[in-house]
Every structure is written in C-alpha cells, then in structure tokens.
Amino acid sequence: MKISIIGQPGSGKSTLASKISEKFNIPYLQLDRFWFEYGGNKLKPGDIEGVEKVRAYMKEKVTSFINGHDSWVSDGTYPRVQSIIVEHTDYVIFLDIPLYRRLFNHMKRTLKSDRHKELTKWEDFKFIYQIIRRTFLKGPKLKQFVLDHPDKIKVFKNYKEIESYFNNL
Numbered sequence: 001m002k003i004s005i006i007g008q009p010g011s012g013k014s015t016l017a018s019k020i021s022e023k024f025n026i027p028y029l030q031l032d033r034f035w036f037e038y039g040g041n042k043l044k045p046g047d048i049e050g051v052e053k054v055r056a057y058m059k060e061k062v063t064s065f066i067n068g069h070d071s072w073v074s075d076g077t078y079p080r081v082q083s084i085i086v087e088h089t090d091y092v093i094f095l096d097i098p099l100y101r102r103l104f105n106h107m108k109r110t111l112k113s114d115r116h117k118e119l120t121k122w123e124d125f126k127f128i129y130q131i132i133r134r135t136f137l138k139g140p141k142l143k144q145f146v147l148d149h150p151d152k153i154k155v156f157k158n159y160k161e162i163e164s165y166f167n168n169l
Helices: 013-024 031-037 048-067 079-088 099-112 121-137 139-148 159-167
Strands: 002-007 028-030 072-075 091-095 153-156
Touching: 002 013, 002 079, 002 139, 013 028, 013 072, 013 091, 013 159, 028 031, 028 048, 031 048, 048 072, 048 079, 079 139, 091 139, 099 121, 121 139, 153 159
Parallel strands: 002 072, 002 091, 028 072, 091 153
Antiparallel strands: none
C-alpha cells in the first residue's frame, strides 16, 4: 500500500496520514518535516538559492524514503516532489476541504497543540495569511495536478467522506 495525501493547508492531511500509518503499521512520510529539517521556515523572502537547496534536500529525502519502503503513506503538497511521489504511489487522496473549514482547523490546532516545534504560536497563527494566499495562488495548480492524474486520484470534499473511506480501508 502506497498512499499520498495532498490538499491545501489545514485540510487534514497529517491527521489522515497518521491514522493510516497507525492502522496498517506502515511508515509515514511527512513532507513538512524535511522542509523544517533543512531550515525552509528560516529562509528570507527572495532567497532563491536557499529555496533551491531545501527543494534538493527534500527531493533526495523523498526519493530515499520511497525507494526504501514497500508500503508507506505520505502527506504534504510540494509540487517539486509530488511528481516523484505520484510515480510510485498506488493512489493519491486529495482532501478538497473548503477554506472556511481549513481556517477553523488551523485555529483549533494552533491553540491546542505545538504542531511544529520549529514555530512559535505567533508564527503558526500568522500562517492564516498563507492559508488564504495559497488557496488562491496554488489552488488552481493543485486542481490541475488532480486532473492530470485521474487514474490515481480519490477526491474527498468533507470529513464524513474521509471518515467513511478510512473506516472501509
């Protein structure tokens, strides 16, 4: 079983991937971890060289992970590595959750947990702007990715569909 979970920030990718990993006792590839490991969150705006180094690191780590496991689940939407992942996955789950719900999810997780140890609560709170921005800037590219891979994509538009899918795995 090789599953990739994609979607906009706050859609529930990590939650679903973690549940699948636990249920089937398979490795979990969390793309955000690689971004933070290499300092992607500390890059200054306009640092193209730094961004390219982080992307190369992520590509190397993703390739190594995929080649090292027979079964896995991944979560994250990083276009530069998504093409590598989709080549090796059995299918891709696209969590197409509305913006208002993703904003609510983000606020809830920001207040309740230390989601990313590399971020302060304030930095996590400020990510709200990025959630809105990415919805409009990256949303069309994500939907195009889905259209480009119809044979591998499963789309879920709400949490009842996701829960039903998970329970029937």
